[in-house]
Amino acid sequence: MQSVLEIKGLTTHIKTKAGTIVPVNGVSLSVLKGEIVGIVGESGCGKSMMAMSVLQLLPAAGKIVDGQALFEGADLLGMNKRQMRSIRGDKISMVFQEPMSSLNPTMKVGKQVSESLILHTKASRAEAKERTVQIFQEVGIPDAQRRYNSYPHQLSGGLRQRVMIGLALALKPALMIADEPTTALDVTIEAQILKLMKGMQAASNTSIILITHNLGIIAELCSYVYVMYAGQIMEQAPVFELFAEPKHPYTQGLLKSLPMLGEHREKLHAIPGSVPNLASLPPGCSFCPRCDIATSACYTLKPGLEKISEARKARCLLYSKGVAL
Amino acid sequence: MLKYIVSRILVMVPILLGIVLAIFFLLNVLPGDPVSLMMKDKIKPDVIDNLRERMRLNDPWYVRFAVYVANALKGDLGYSYRYHREVKDLIMGAFPNTVKLAFAALAISWGIGIPTGIIAAVRKGKLSDSVLMTFSLAGVSMPIFWIGLLMQYIFAYKLGALPTSGFSTLKHLILPAFVLGWSSSGGIARMVRANMLEVMKHDYIRTARSKGLGETRVVFGHALRNSMLPVVTMMASQVSWLLSGAVVTESIFAIPGLGRISVDAITNRDMPLLQGTVIFTTVLIMLSNLIADIAYGFLDPRIRYQ
Ligand SMILES: Nc1ncnc2c1ncn2[C@@H]1O[C@H](COP(=O)(O)OP(=O)(O)OP(=O)(O)O)[C@@H](O)[C@H]1O
Ligand SMILES: [Mg+2]
Numbered sequence: 001m002q003s004v005l006e007i008k009g010l011t012t013h014i015k016t017k018a019g020t021i022v023p024v025n026g027v028s029l030s031v032l033k034g035e036i037v038g039i040v041g042e043s044g045c046g047k048s049m050m051a052m053s054v055l056q057l058l059p060a061a062g063k064i065v066d067g068q069a070l071f072e073g074a075d076l077l078g079m080n081k082r083q084m085r086s087i088r089g090d091k092i093s094m095v096f097q098e099p100m101s102s103l104n105p106t107m108k109v110g111k112q113v114s115e116s117l118i119l120h121t122k123a124s125r126a127e128a129k130e131r132t133v134q135i136f137q138e139v140g141i142p143d144a145q146r147r148y149n150s151y152p153h154q155l156s157g158g159l160r161q162r163v164m165i166g167l168a169l170a171l172k173p174a175l176m177i178a179d180e181p182t183t184a185l186d187v188t189i190e191a192q193i194l195k196l197m198k199g200m201q202a203a204s205n206t207s208i209i210l211i212t213h214n215l216g217i218i219a220e221l222c223s224y225v226y227v228m229y230a231g232q233i234m235e236q237a238p239v240f241e242l243f244a245e246p247k248h249p250y251t252q253g254l255l256k257s258l259p260m261l262g263e264h265r266e267k268l269h270a271i272p273g274s275v276p277n278l279a280s281l282p283p284g285c286s287f288c289p290r291c292d293i294a295t296s297a298c299y300t301l302k303p304g305l306e307k308i309s310e311a312r313k314a315r316c317l318l319y320s321k322g323v324a325l
Numbered sequence: 326m327l328k329y330i331v332s333r334i335l336v337m338v339p340i341l342l343g344i345v346l347a348i349f350f351l352l353n354v355l356p357g358d359p360v361s362l363m364m365k366d367k368i369k370p371d372v373i374d375n376l377r378e379r380m381r382l383n384d385p386w387y388v389r390f391a392v393y394v395a396n397a398l399k400g401d402l403g404y405s406y407r408y409h410r411e412v413k414d415l416i417m418g419a420f421p422n423t424v425k426l427a428f429a430a431l432a433i434s435w436g437i438g439i440p441t442g443i444i445a446a447v448r449k450g451k452l453s454d455s456v457l458m459t460f461s462l463a464g465v466s467m468p469i470f471w472i473g474l475l476m477q478y479i480f481a482y483k484l485g486a487l488p489t490s491g492f493s494t495l496k497h498l499i500l501p502a503f504v505l506g507w508s509s510s511g512g513i514a515r516m517v518r519a520n521m522l523e524v525m526k527h528d529y530i531r532t533a534r535s536k537g538l539g540e541t542r543v544v545f546g547h548a549l550r551n552s553m554l555p556v557v558t559m560m561a562s563q564v565s566w567l568l569s570g571a572v573v574t575e576s577i578f579a580i581p582g583l584g585r586i587s588v589d590a591i592t593n594r595d596m597p598l599l600q601g602t603v604i605f606t607t608v609l610i611m612l613s614n615l616i617a618d619i620a621y622g623f624l625d626p627r628i629r630y631q
Contacts (some may be wrong), residue, residue, distance in 0.1 A: 085537045085539060087537070088535055089536035089538075096535075098528055103532065104551070105529070105625075115536065119536065151627070164532075
């Protein structure tokens with residue numbers, strides 16, 4: 001199968017008051033045509049920065065320092081602004097974490113979608129409007145004709161996220177990056193939105209990168225998953241294999257913290273320690289301060305991301321000799 | 326929206342009444358009896374008493390206040406001792422001149438301030454940003470009378486291109502309007518820039534970029550309207566600022582406007598005229614606040630649809 005997006009060794013720096021941090025540190029991943037790939041990790045591990053790097057939408061303090069992002073064979077990171085603009089929205093689209101703040105509060109939601117259609121398809125205003133109403137119907141917005149003229153504050157969080165998904169899929173892009181599309185929504189709405197995304201994806205054969213910190217969502221939608229920790233991929237595997245047999249201690253911890261269906265537990269297991277501070281990572285393995293089975297070697301050797309079976313890789317000294325510091 | 330406007334107007338009534346009362350009180354407790362001022366010393370006491378009676382100066386203050394408000398509602402603001410004319414006529418004669426000056430100044434300050442702010446924001450950190458912001462700082466910090474005199478010196482005295490004073494032709498308007506407008510354009514530029522930079526950090530700007538819109542479309546299509554919201558509120562405070570600036574400007578350029586007659590009223594202790602101009606100005610400022618609120622409602626759908 002042909003891959004739609006192939007990221008190789010992507011490294012992004014952000015200048016902060018505490019010094020330069022590396023929220024994306026040599027990340028490589030690939031997304032096949034029509035595939036939903038999951039990226040999971042705790043808050044602050046660099047998932048959003050990785051996504052922003054691909055579309056070059058980083059905040060002003062951010063800078064891509066190394067790597068490639070091959071989209072349909074061409075390196076996005078080498079493109080000029082004009083080439084990049086023709087990709088954004090049309091070939092690769094994005095759904096953001098916050099449906100509340102991701103839509104312009106002073107512009108009608110319909111216009112925010114039709115604007116994109118006009119830009120990329122040279123459709124007339126009337127055509128774009130008609131198509132937008134149609135899209136609103138497809139993403140399950142009731143009373144689509146009237147909702148075209150609504151402002152974001154007049155819509156619920158769920159409807160706003162439907163608008164965002166409509167916007168992201170309006171031009172049938174080859175790839176959609178969904179950055180925690182349901183984190184801000186309550187559970188029933190979350191289920192509806194995920195179902196919608198899955199349905200839309202099946203209909204248009206769009207590939208999706210789904211970013212989340214919820215392994216349950218990964219299990220439901222994705223076929224392949226990358227586990228990210230402190231800017232690096234810690235483990236990657238087909239979803240079924242990852243759940244059946246997690247190889248990395250961090251993944252094992254994440255899975256233990258997941259409540260199983262029909263199971264009642266007094267207390268959820270949580271990985272001990274706190275989310276790492278990217279400004280002061282330990283030498284050696286970045287996870288070792290929180291790892292149950294860390295040995296003294298883990299504090300002095302950096303593990304590489306090693307192939308452990310046909311479709312799996314893990315970054316742990318259990319599977320890798322490591323590089324001395 | 327209509328409900329919003331009506332409620333704004335209803336709120337104005339008690340505020341206006343309170344302000345009129347405060348002004349009335351302040352001006353009436355000041356020493357200096359207008360009758361003795363008018364008559365000097367040589368008049369017989371019974372004539373003075375008679376006049377005081379006719380002007381109701383012997384009545385208690387609340388009666389005088391009630392009479393004043395009742396008359397003011399009919400459009401009668403009293404009689405100027407100094408000019409021997411109706412206060413209303415004096416104000417109506419001066420007002421158009423001040424309006425002309427204020428609108429020209431407004432156009433100049435916005436015409437300079439808004440584009441400057443936008444350019445500086447878009448080119449943040451570059452040389453052009455620093456240059457523009459240094460100029461606007463100069464605009465904010467130079468007092469009007471100083472710019473006024475400087476402009477008079479350069480354009481009227483040295484170059485002889487424009488008249489120094491008077492208000493008969495359009496040419497007379499250029500210098501004072503520029504002086505008054507320039508001094509607030511700096512503040513507007515800084516404010517537009519600050520708002521714009523703030524707005525450009527919002528998530529929806531990133532969404533706009535993620536659609537593939539170019540930077541110009543992002544700025545004018547998405548950022549501008551949102552960053553104009555606080556600027557519109559500033560417009561209201563700018564009207565009071567323009568009116569007070571007009572006092573100085575009109576004095577420097579000898580323009581027969583509202584500012585000039587209030588200064589005259591103060592120096593001559595012409596209480597009815599002073600009261601009239603102050604109340605008139607208050608109404609103007611309240612109206613401009615109302616207009617700003619309505620404009621805000623039009624720009625921001627979150628308010629319009631409440
Ligand atoms: N604009 C910024 N300026 C400075 N640092 C930033 C900025 N945005 C993010 N960071 C830092 O970059 C790191 C990675 O952030 P990122 O948003 O990619 O995390 P994330 O994995 O998406 O987390 P979440 O699940 O909370 O969305 C964090 O440590 C964060 O503090
Ligand atoms: Mg994020």
